[in-house]
Amino acid sequence: MSDGAYHAAYQRSLDDPDGFWGEAAKAIEWVTPPPRVLDDDRPPFYRWFTGGTLNTSFNALDRHVRDGRGEQAAIHYVSPVTDTKRTITYAALLDEVARFAGVLSSLGVEKGDRVVIYMPMVPEAVVAMLACARIGAVHSVVFGGFAPAELAARVEDAKPVVVVSASCGIEPSRVVEYKPLLDAALDRSEHKPEAVIVLQREQAPADVGVRDTDWEEMEWDDVMRDAEPADPVTVDATDPLYILYTSGTTGRPKGIVRDNGGHAVALRWSMPNVYGINPGDTWFTASDVGWVVGHSYIVYAPLLTGATTVLYEGKPVGTPDASAFFRVISDYGVKAMFTAPTAYRAIKRDDPSGELLGSLDLSSLETLFLAGERLDPDTWEWATERLGVPVVDNWWQTETGWPIASNLRGLEPMPIKPGSPSVPVPGYAVETLGDDGRPVPAGTEGAICIKLPMPPGTLPTLWGDDERYVSGYLSAFDGYYLTGDGGMVDEDGYLFVMGRTDDVLNVAGHRLSTGSIEAALAGHEAVAECAVIGVADDFKGQVPRGLVVLKSGVSAESDGERIRAELVQRVRDEVGAVASLRQVDIVTALPKTRSGKILRKTMREIADGKTPTVPSTIEDATVLETLTPVLRPPA
Ligand code: COA
Ligand code: AMP
Numbered sequence: 001m002s003d004g005a006y007h008a009a010y011q012r013s014l015d016d017p018d019g020f021w022g023e024a025a026k027a028i029e030w031v032t033p034p035p036r037v038l039d040d041d042r043p044p045f046y047r048w049f050t051g052g053t054l055n056t057s058f059n060a061l062d063r064h065v066r067d068g069r070g071e072q073a074a075i076h077y078v079s080p081v082t083d084t085k086r087t088i089t090y091a092a093l094l095d096e097v098a099r100f101a102g103v104l105s106s107l108g109v110e111k112g113d114r115v116v117i118y119m120p121m122v123p124e125a126v127v128a129m130l131a132c133a134r135i136g137a138v139h140s141v142v143f144g145g146f147a148p149a150e151l152a153a154r155v156e157d158a159k160p161v162v163v164v165s166a167s168c169g170i171e172p173s174r175v176v177e178y179k180p181l182l183d184a185a186l187d188r189s190e191h192k193p194e195a196v197i198v199l200q201r202e203q204a205p206a207d208v209g210v211r212d213t214d215w216e217e218m219e220w221d222d223v224m225r226d227a228e229p230a231d232p233v234t235v236d237a238t239d240p241l242y243i244l245y246t247s248g249t250t251g252r253p254k255g256i257v258r259d260n261g262g263h264a265v266a267l268r269w270s271m272p273n274v275y276g277i278n279p280g281d282t283w284f285t286a287s288d289v290g291w292v293v294g295h296s297y298i299v300y301a302p303l304l305t306g307a308t309t310v311l312y313e314g315k316p317v318g319t320p321d322a323s324a325f326f327r328v329i330s331d332y333g334v335k336a337m338f339t340a341p342t343a344y345r346a347i348k349r350d351d352p353s354g355e356l357l358g359s360l361d362l363s364s365l366e367t368l369f370l371a372g373e374r375l376d377p378d379t380w381e382w383a384t385e386r387l388g389v390p391v392v393d394n395w396w397q398t399e400t401g402w403p404i405a406s407n408l409r410g411l412e413p414m415p416i417k418p419g420s421p422s423v424p425v426p427g428y429a430v431e432t433l434g435d436d437g438r439p440v441p442a443g444t445e446g447a448i449c450i451k452l453p454m455p456p457g458t459l460p461t462l463w464g465d466d467e468r469y470v471s472g473y474l475s476a477f478d479g480y481y482l483t484g485d486g487g488m489v490d491e492d493g494y495l496f497v498m499g500r501t502d503d504v505l506n507v508a509g510h511r512l513s514t515g516s517i518e519a520a521l522a523g524h525e526a527v528a529e530c531a532v533i534g535v536a537d538d539f540k541g542q543v544p545r546g547l548v549v550l551k552s553g554v555s556a557e558s559d560g561e562r563i564r565a566e567l568v569q570r571v572r573d574e575v576g577a578v579a580s581l582r583q584v585d586i587v588t589a590l591p592k593t594r595s596g597k598i599l600r601k602t603m604r605e606i607a608d609g610k611t612p613t614v615p616s617t618i619e620d621a622t623v624l625e626t627l628t629p630v631l632r633p634p635a
Pocket of ligand 2: 246291292370371372373374375393394395396397398399421483484485497499500506509510511
């Protein structure tokens with residue numbers, strides 16, 4: 001590795017975090033400039049920019065309009081699934097956001113109140129997010145592919161005053177009606193909002209306000225008609241901007257909290273330094289606003305930068321074909337694109353020789369960034385050859401909100417090693433630790449951890465649950481944040497991320513919990529016990545597999561087929577189709593330790609064709625022997 005800009009910045013970020021992040025904070029416009037940078041008064045609860053005040057939507061919108069970017073495109077909305085293209089300027093976006101903020105205020109939403117947003121990839125989702133930020137309300141966006149039980153769990157925890165939704169989302173194979181899903185979730189939830197606002201879409205308008213509910217239901221267009229614009233409300237740097245629920249190993253999602261000040265500083269710093277994007281550039285992230293990649297790199301980072309962001313409602317393939325992304329790049333002069341490796345595996349599968357790319361002008365594209373799951377060297381190579389630009393892996397998670405490791409294209413581009421997201425990003429003291437809590441030597445696998453404090457923008461805690469934050473992330477190794485990923489660092493300081501060491505699933509770049517899927521399976525009347533494991537998949541990276549033991553008296557022979565089909569359907573209904581559970585096997589017993597812990601990791605290793613690690617505490621080794629032929633991939 002060269003000893004240039006990266007090395008100097010990285011070292012300074014760790015040796016002098018006050019100086020490093022204090023300087024970065026100057027790119028943000030504060031109401032009160034922060035008197036402190038790192039606040040380490042209450043470890044392990046570190047805070048950034050305590051005492052500073054600002055407004056995130058002002059920084060994302062008003063300041064750009066004031067500084068002459070009013071007529072610049074803020075969003076290019078490209079929706080092949082509805083055959084729509086719409087460009088929204090910064091001035092127009094500011095107007096809509098201010099008016100929707102006024103709507104929320106008029107419904108009684110105040111600073112610190114929560115608003116749940118359950119919407120597809122439409123500009124109104126971005127408007128709703130920024131409107132919350134404008135009045136200091138805390139948004140919690142729920143991915144549209146989640147079914148009622150998942151939505152209800154988030155509503156119960158966040159306790160929103162208002163829920164904002166749309167009548168439908170559009171998948172290539174079907175129109176997904178959101179309103180019945182929302183109704184079912186609110187019926188299940190103990191907490192009820194005061195109002196629900198529904199954006200009507202012509203593909204499937206919803207019945208709004210016809211049910212007898214405790215809350216008021218209204219339509220987006222009606223409330224916006226006479227809305228009074230609201231001014232930005234000043235909040236503390238440490239006040240929450242949003243909660244984004246993410247999957248842990250249990251069925252109960254974790255509410256990742258993001259603050260206002262650290263988030264704005266970190267994301268603004270990342271755009272030029274990690275992604276090489278500056279004000280006025282056009283940037284295209286194909287993800288969903290329901291995931292962290294969408295929050296950070298469809299919405300906040302590009303807008304805080306004064307760049308133009310593409311909001312794409314469609315798929316990489318099939319809407320209409322594998323050239324969809326490249327048409328966007330060529331039509332809008334996209335400088336860099338960001339998506340998940342699965343999307344490129346889909347494109348490669350449909351257009352292996354890259355024929356559809358041939359006629360398009362991709363000269364504006366400088367870099368392709370991929371994240372969200374492991375980037376396999378084959379996909380990296382294919383994309384590099386077809387696009388002729390650097391393909392840059394970056395590794396991070398909902399908890400951190402922005403990259404932990406990347407090749408920093410703006411700060412100092414480095415050689416790329418396939419299979420590695422390159423080096424730790426300034427601010428992140430990444431170490432791989434052995435079971436004894438000591439750093440392992442280069443080239444040896446360990447638990448990837450980050451020495452506290454983590455940089456600005458990372459989670460300060462879990463929503464309403466400091467204890468779970470400490471027990472879930474900070475207790476394994478004293479003074480370190482546990483990422484949950486295993487991996488190693490090589491002699492050049494490059495990180496290799498091997499995958500989760502816990503039971504979190506990553507299916508097509510979507511993070512899901514084994515616990516939620518198990519809860520859906522366990523709810524079936526015929527199921528006595530069950531386990532879900534994530535097995536390697538060439539296309540989606542990983543897919544879940546279910547193993548169930550039936551209650552005594554239920555016959556696998558006569559009822560097995562029906563039960564398996566019902567279980568697959570239950571998971572679609574309870575968790576969402578996005579769980580992609582297709583295979584459920586009925587087995588006679590599950591392997592366990594003597595204390596009753598199900599050996600998911602051992603089963604996963606067998607299913608992946610690896611040599612399984614069988615703990616000495618296994619209760620009955622014959623169970624594993626019986627299961628092996630069921631789990632093993634066909635030779
Ligand atoms: N609303 C409702 N349903 C949704 C949905 C949404 N927002 N997103 C996905 N689904 C459904 C799909 O329609 C599909 O349903 P089906 O089983 O009836 O066909 C199911 O969930 C599985 O979806 P997915 O895993 O996305 O598979 P797919 O075969 O439809 O598409 C890809 C595969 C690769 C095209 C798609 O996964 C993709 O674009 N991945 C990129 C990943 C990504 O953006 N990750 C975010 C983090 S960067
Ligand atoms: P999410 O919180 O949904 O962003 O998922 C985070 C998890 O996805 C990480 O803990 C990793 O397991 C995985 N992940 C994300 N990016 C990468 C990457 N570039 N390489 C390997 N795994 C990744």
